[in-house]
Amino acid sequence: MESVRKTVLSGIQPSGVLTLGNYLGALKQWAQMQDDYLSLYMVADLHSITVRQEPAVLRRRISETYALLLACGIDPDRSIVFVQSQVPEHTQLSWIMNCITYVGELNRMTQFKDKSAKHADNVNAGLFTYPVLMASDILLYQAHCVPVGADQKQHVELTRDVATRFNNAYGETFVVPEPYIPKFGARIMSLQEPEKKMSKSDPNPNAFLLLTDDADTVVRKLRRAVTDCEGVIAYDPENRPGVSNLLTIYSVCANMSMEDAQKHFDGLGYGALKQETADAVNAVLDPIREEYARLLTDKAYLSERMKDGAEKASAIARKTIRKVYRKVGLDCMR
Numbered sequence: 001m002e003s004v005r006k007t008v009l010s011g012i013q014p015s016g017v018l019t020l021g022n023y024l025g026a027l028k029q030w031a032q033m034q035d036d037y038l039s040l041y042m043v044a045d046l047h048s049i050t051v052r053q054e055p056a057v058l059r060r061r062i063s064e065t066y067a068l069l070l071a072c073g074i075d076p077d078r079s080i081v082f083v084q085s086q087v088p089e090h091t092q093l094s095w096i097m098n099c100i101t102y103v104g105e106l107n108r109m110t111q112f113k114d115k116s117a118k119h120a121d122n123v124n125a126g127l128f129t130y131p132v133l134m135a136s137d138i139l140l141y142q143a144h145c146v147p148v149g150a151d152q153k154q155h156v157e158l159t160r161d162v163a164t165r166f167n168n169a170y171g172e173t174f175v176v177p178e179p180y181i182p183k184f185g186a187r188i189m190s191l192q193e194p195e196k197k198m199s200k201s202d203p204n205p206n207a208f209l210l211l212t213d214d215a216d217t218v219v220r221k222l223r224r225a226v227t228d229c230e231g232v233i234a235y236d237p238e239n240r241p242g243v244s245n246l247l248t249i250y251s252v253c254a255n256m257s258m259e260d261a262q263k264h265f266d267g268l269g270y271g272a273l274k275q276e277t278a279d280a281v282n283a284v285l286d287p288i289r290e291e292y293a294r295l296l297t298d299k300a301y302l303s304e305r306m307k308d309g310a311e312k313a314s315a316i317a318r319k320t321i322r323k324v325y326r327k328v329g330l331d332c333m334r
């Protein structure tokens with residue numbers, strides 16, 4: 001029954017082709033949650049322009065990211081799948097939430113610190129207020145649960161703080177959401193610098209596995225993955241980040257507990273770990289690659305689903321905006 005289902009919302013930026021980190025940290029959970037929740041999943045294109053994007057490339061990537069979500073099992077008949085900029089209520093709520101959020105809170109966000117160091121020539125106000133837009137994405141749909149990788153936990157916590165502040169100031173308005181972060185796979189690390197998270201915008205293509213990489217590329221990138229010289233396969237992310245990252249990827253892709261994965265490799269070498277990890281990754285990616293290639297040939301279907309998703313999302317978002325305007329006193333034209 002619709003009324004008892006809780007709501008889930010999450011988003012992903014079209015800032016590059018999605019990586020295995022995006023899949024294991026977020027998308028896999030999105031697909032699994034669709035039957036138990038009223039699910040809304042979006043391509044966060046407004047977020048991606050906090051970093052300079054080439055318009056033609058961005059336009060293409062928005063459609064490709066949308067197609068990849070569907071290829072990963074997000075079903076537009078069971079979930080509302082949409083593009084953020086096609087639902088104008090996101091920017092409407094964002095302004096109001098900007099007026100509820102403190103500069104001091106935004107100053108503490110580690111993603112802002114990391115991204116402003118990386119893009120020192122373009123530390124724009126959007127990069128700074130990005131978490132407010134993300135909070136608005138979540139609060140617009142009264143989401144109870146937000147499935148994300150570990151790097152986004154701080155932003156969901158900020159969302160909880162600003163939602164609670166708004167509710168205290170204006171009366172009960174927003175559901176205060178909970179993050180949902182998987183135990184393993186929430187932070188897949190770079191294959192080249194395993195102290196850093198795997199990121200689709202890493203300049204070194206050997207650092208990430210893309211969902212669209214072919215089987216041979218997956219094998220080649222994993223063979224080159226940085227390990228260490230201890231020669232023993234054991235999970236110790238603090239001291240042995242490279243080997244632990246491969247074990248994590250293997251265990252999650254092979255659907256095995258970390259304990260069983262370690263037992264499986266007992267007495268084997270890094271060559272076996274890399275080859276079996278590549279096989280497990282390829283088994284996960286095979287159906288995704290196939291469905292993605294098929295979807296890309298059907299542009300009309302993609303546009304139709306995007307339009308339908310945006311309409312459904314907007315119908316829900318509009319109700320929240322009306323309520324918020326009323327609570328804040330912006331409804332003098334009633």
Ligand code: ATP
Nearest residue numbers: 013015021025026148149186187188198199200201
């Ligand atoms: P960018 O590199 O452009 O900043 P990104 O690869 O970090 O992008 P996002 O679009 O910011 O990807 O994130 C989408 C989702 O994927 C988020 O829920 C995020 O937490 C998750 N995610 C991103 N990278 C990883 C990773 N290495 N391991 C696990 N989850 C991840």
Ligand code: LTN
Nearest residue numbers: 009010011012013044047134137
């Ligand atoms: N900020 C997120 C993407 C994102 C998101 C959201 C995630 C935008 N809006 C709402 C969850 C809920 C990121 O960079 N990974």
